[in-house]
Amino acid sequence: MASIVAVTRLALTQFRNYDGLRLDTDGRPVVLTGPNGAGKTNLLEALSFLAPGRGLRRASLAEVTRRPADASPDERGGWAVSARLATPKAGVPVTLGTGLERDEGSGTARRVVRIDGRPAKSQTALGAWLAVIWLTPQMDRLFIEGPGERRRFLDRLVFALQPEHARQLSEFESVLRERGRLLKEERDGGRPADPVWLDALEEKLAANGVAIAAARRDLVARLAATVGEVADAPFPTPLVAIAGSMEEELAGAPALAAEESYRQRLKSGRRRDAAAGMTLDGPHRSDLMVSHAGKRRPAADCSTGEQKALLIALTLAHARLLAAERGSAPILLLDEIAAHLDRTRREALFDAVIALNAQAWLTGTDAAWFEALRDRAQHFSVQDGRIEGKL
Ligand SMILES: Nc1ncnc2c1ncn2[C@@H]1O[C@H](COP(=O)(O)OP(=O)(O)O)[C@@H](O)[C@H]1O
Ligand SMILES: [Mg+2]
Incomplete structure (x- = not known):
């Protein structure tokens, strides 16, 4: 079986509705539950920036910076995401960091990428360590x-x-x-x-x-x-x-x-x-x-439900392909997926994630949907830009 690449510590700074977040995790899937607007999707978006590209919302970098109630995007400062990864590569953990840094002198801001604290030439360098793939409600209209x-x-x-x-x-x-x-x-x-x-x-x-x-x-x-x-x-x-x-x-x-x-x-x-x-x-x-x-x-x-099921099947196949070719499964970000599936399909999805040996991050408003994952996953409650506790 492919070995696992997993985030073991995540830190967010001035990222959307997170002032500062520190979260320790293990290799199991992570379930995030909480009310609408709590910051579940924001957390997945932060993880999506650990892959090259514009993240799962395709946001502009300045949009992401945590806003004080009244500041305009140009007045905002930077943001940062950092993740420690347990990785089979070289057998030692690596820390990937990325974010928007503003140069106070010139006033310009740019995306930076650091690997173990050292600046990387480009975002592409992230791809050597980690693959991140996602499925979000916005993708429901893909077809x-x-x-x-x-x-x-x-x-x-x-x-x-x-x-x-x-x-x-x-x-x-x-x-x-x-x-x-x-x-x-x-x-x-x-x-x-x-x-x-x-x-x-x-x-x-x-x-x-x-x-x-x-x-x-x-x-x-x-x-x-x-x-x-x-x-x-x-x-x-x-x-x-x-x-x-x-x-x-x-x-x-x-x-x-x-x-x-x-x-x-x-x-x-x-x-x-x-x-x-x-x-x-x-x-x-x-x-x-x-x-x-x-x-x-x-x-x-196909019907809306069938389209969603096709997307899930495509994502699982892609994850398996990545696991086979890269030697480890990708980090899977599954935003609000459980809500749209009946019980059989929900449990089949969980089983597929476990079989993949992937650290999947799943969100939902209702903790009961994830009951079948119980101790096969770690469960957190998200409230107003904070992790309120382990369930
Ligand atoms: N740049 C930002 N600064 C502060 N808050 C933000 C920023 N961008 C989005 N938000 C807030 O984050 C909240 C939405 O978080 P989200 O992760 O989408 O919630 P959910 O838990 O429903 O997935 C909203 O209240 C939104 O106003
Ligand atoms: Mg959401």
Whole structure:
């Protein structure tokens, strides 16, 4: 069985409604119960910042800082999250820290990452120690909203396994913006776009684009294999695929050919993209397609409850894949999941979490929902930005 990576001590400073929090935990799942607005989701959000990216609310960094009743976001100071991890790596605990630090001199603020107190070059460094994945009530609409959220969901699945993917994506996006800016300037009667510069940008887009599409395809293939191995009854089996020009091209062509063909499409599409005001073709427009295997039906056409069950099954499969590939299960953040499940499914979810040997953090307003976990988990009561006690 994969060894466990777990948070054993969590500290929050000026984080949303937490002034200062110290929480000692062991490797078992953590159950947080308390009334609406107590700070349960905030605590999960804090943990989600231990992975690269913007956390589970995709908040701006300044928004997170604990607000005094009347201060505006620019007047607020920084925040910090620190977690000591028991980890099989090197056999000694490691402390991961991240937060917003404000430089008093210049007044600028930036996200910092520290590993055992030493500044890391980038957020990507966090991914080497820990994978964090989550399921929140906001994701209930994933299958019925536009492709953007699903693409982000897919990319998060990828970079939990391959932290490098995050860098590929952000480079791709910044080069895409630069190309768009040049084309727009020319279209609006400004300086004609320098064709040599456009060539260089498109070459870069093609290289990053192929890497992004290939990483997504790889993840989806592995996920499909994991889903096939273990059916998470009573949860439905999700089938996953990607709709996207580059991903589809990679199914039949070697990477170099796909790269060259995308480069040519970009070049010949300049006028069209200028008119549209955006690059119409590329991995930034791909979509994740999920369907219900048993019902042979796209997730969007399933009931709300079935959609939720599909998401849970996908998350469990992803967690198992991470456990197999990384050697330890990810930290799982399951916000308000128990509330939507009947008893059988709730208990099946708990059993799956225990079988994964994952430190899952589960929230809910009612402690009774977690009764079946009893001493297989540690239970805390959250009240008004404080942990009021161990239940
Ligand atoms: N930056 C912030 N500073 C202080 N309080 C905040 C901040 N952001 C959110 N909150 C407060 O946190 C509370 C919500 O916490 P949350 O974790 O979502 O509750 P729940 O326990 O229902 O999940 C709300 O009362 C909200 O006003
Ligand atoms: Mg909440």
